[in-house]
Amino acid sequence: MRTEEILRAARAQGVMIATAESCTGGMVAAALTDIPGSSDVVERGFVTYSNKAKIEMLGVSPDTLAAYGAVSEVVAGEMADGALAHSAAQLAVSVTGIAGPGGSDHKPEGRVCFGLAMRGRATQTETQDYGAQGRAMVRGLARDHALTLLLDALTR
Structure with a gap:
């Protein structure tokens, strides 16, 4: 299972993980902490659904x-x-997107943006467009992609 691989790799490297989630509402942190003993690797999770929370908890610039x-x-x-x-x-992963329903021509339903930050490395970002597959599907795909980003960061 991917989460067990992430935890194993983080343990081996002495790396603690944090998550910063918006549209997934804590699903990434929940997937990691579903594994018993994960507290030695999972440092904390931020659920910052509102812009105000992003600013106050993570220091995202209002500008x-x-x-x-x-x-x-x-x-x-x-x-x-x-x-x-x-x-x-x-090591930290972030997720922000439009799980649906809704969206616009400029930012359609199913668009999710990810960030990956690791001490000593440049922060990486990317966007995935999952399309209007429904809220639950988009959130699940976003969770899984965030976990893949963590695993890749720890194993490359």
């Missing part, structure tokens, strides 16, 4: 939110960086 909107790679990057800055973790 960034105003210029790019919450569903953007720039915000995802700031969320991941903020999770590192506001924790004792060495």
